[in-house]
Amino acid sequence: MDVERKLEILADAAKYDASCASSGTEKRDSRDGKGLGSTAPGMGICHSYAPDGRCISLLKILLTNACNYDCLYCVNRTSSNVPRARFTVDEVVKLTLDFYRRNYIEGLFLSSGIIRSANYTMEQVVRVARSLREDHHFRGYIHLKTIPEADDALITEAGKYADRLSINIELPEATSLAKLAPEKDVRAIRRTMGRLRLKLDEANEARRAPSSRQARPPRFAPAGQSTQMIVGADAATDQSILNTSANLYGSYNLKRVYYSAFSPIPDASRHLPLKPPPLVREHRLYQADWLMRFYGFAADEIVDEANTMLALEIDPKLAWALRHRERFPLDVNRASREELLRVPGFGRKAVDRIIATRRHAALRAADLSRLHIPRSKALPFIVLSDHRPAPQLLDSARLIERFRPRAEQLGFGF
Numbered sequence: 001m002d003v004e005r006k007l008e009i010l011a012d013a014a015k016y017d018a019s020c021a022s023s024g025t026e027k028r029d030s031r032d033g034k035g036l037g038s039t040a041p042g043m044g045i046c047h048s049y050a051p052d053g054r055c056i057s058l059l060k061i062l063l064t065n066a067c068n069y070d071c072l073y074c075v076n077r078t079s080s081n082v083p084r085a086r087f088t089v090d091e092v093v094k095l096t097l098d099f100y101r102r103n104y105i106e107g108l109f110l111s112s113g114i115i116r117s118a119n120y121t122m123e124q125v126v127r128v129a130r131s132l133r134e135d136h137h138f139r140g141y142i143h144l145k146t147i148p149e150a151d152d153a154l155i156t157e158a159g160k161y162a163d164r165l166s167i168n169i170e171l172p173e174a175t176s177l178a179k180l181a182p183e184k185d186v187r188a189i190r191r192t193m194g195r196l197r198l199k200l201d202e203a204n205e206a207r208r209a210p211s212s213r214q215a216r217p218p219r220f221a222p223a224g225q226s227t228q229m230i231v232g233a234d235a236a237t238d239q240s241i242l243n244t245s246a247n248l249y250g251s252y253n254l255k256r257v258y259y260s261a262f263s264p265i266p267d268a269s270r271h272l273p274l275k276p277p278p279l280v281r282e283h284r285l286y287q288a289d290w291l292m293r294f295y296g297f298a299a300d301e302i303v304d305e306a307n308t309m310l311a312l313e314i315d316p317k318l319a320w321a322l323r324h325r326e327r328f329p330l331d332v333n334r335a336s337r338e339e340l341l342r343v344p345g346f347g348r349k350a351v352d353r354i355i356a357t358r359r360h361a362a363l364r365a366a367d368l369s370r371l372h373i374p375r376s377k378a379l380p381f382i383v384l385s386d387h388r389p390a391p392q393l394l395d396s397a398r399l400i401e402r403f404r405p406r407a408e409q410l411g412f413g414f
């Protein structure tokens with residue numbers, strides 16, 4: 001099989017993995033004439049948007065889509081009737097360098113089905129990264145998928161070469177994982193996430209320690225670890241998903257949890273839904289995740305026993321504000337940063353600008369547009385020097401109607 005056909009199969013097989021945004025790593029380039037590549041932004045093959053908003057491009061492939069495991073939700077499972085392919089280590093190295101030189105990519109995202117054993121597979125993945133870094137002095141971004149059952153020494157070596165490591169938790173509930181991916185061991189996944197956290201903490205501490213004549217601290221995945229959860233392959237609620245995410249962030253200091261809407265696969269098991277979940281559900285989960293990481297919300301404020309699923313028609317912050325109207329209207333000229341972050345339509349940058357502006361002058365309604373705040377969304381919840389919402393508006397059961405997308409008549413299709 002030629003490399004082009006392998007690329008077609010193995011890039012397609014990797015498309016289900018969403019956890020490939022490259023962010024937060026150290027800055028490297030090759031302007032000194034040594035090495036190849038950089039971690040500077042660029043355009044290329046697989047576009048992802050990092051949390052800081054920049055667009056990054058990665059060659060996103062599997063080393064092989066053959067796999068010993070039979071995870072029912074996965075197109076690469078052993079019982080799947082798809083064409084199989086396998087790259088050699090040298091082929092992946094050459095492809096990465098060729099694509100980089102042609103300015104198609106700024107890095108590599110490499111995952112693999114599990115062949116022979118966890119250690120054998122991890123070793124192949126590590127060999128690619130080692131060759132790129134040591135033989136070719138590649139300074140671009142490398143994200144390696146980690147096999148949880150692999151030996152510690154291999155994981156340590158992976159962290160030496162990779163910017164980011166990830167282990168997919170796959171499903172939020174252990175019972176679903178046992179049913180849909182019986183060979184996966186949730187304890188091994190969590191144990192390895194814990195090992196990664198320890199190594200990341202050690203590397204960070206060593207980096208922060210006062211410089212001395214000691215050798216530089218060992219490098220270990222400076223962009224941290226991430227994971228992915230599949231949404232809609234099982235009956236897990238958004239409450240269960242967000243509680244799992246909160247636990248993962250807290251226990252393992254993950255940089256990101258990625259949510260990937262389940263997409264039905266050929267010859268699927270009867271245990272799987274026939275239809276994918278609405279894509280907007282994935283979007284709402286990302287918004288809720290953002291609220292937990294950057295806006296001071298706890299998971300149980302966003303979803304609870306009475307609201308186990310996120311509303312699809314409005315964003316989670318607005319949904320929270322509508323459930324907690326007793327906290328509004330909020331005086332923008334006096335409120336704390338934490339309170340301002342909870343106002344619908346107020347982003348983090350807008351809050352910073354509000355705080356900077358109100359030091360000199362009280363904010364008025366006209367200032368909202370200048371601060372890029374959506375007026376119609378924010379005004380019912382705030383007090384400004386020339387604006388106070390009518391009390392009956394905030395109390396009205398119909399307030400939510402203002403925010404629902406307008407119904408549109410469908411066309412006739414001709």
Ligand code: SF4
Pocket residue numbers: 067068069070071074075076077078112113114181
């Ligand atoms: S181990 Fe990974 S590649 Fe193999 S079937 Fe499971 S999810 Fe798919």
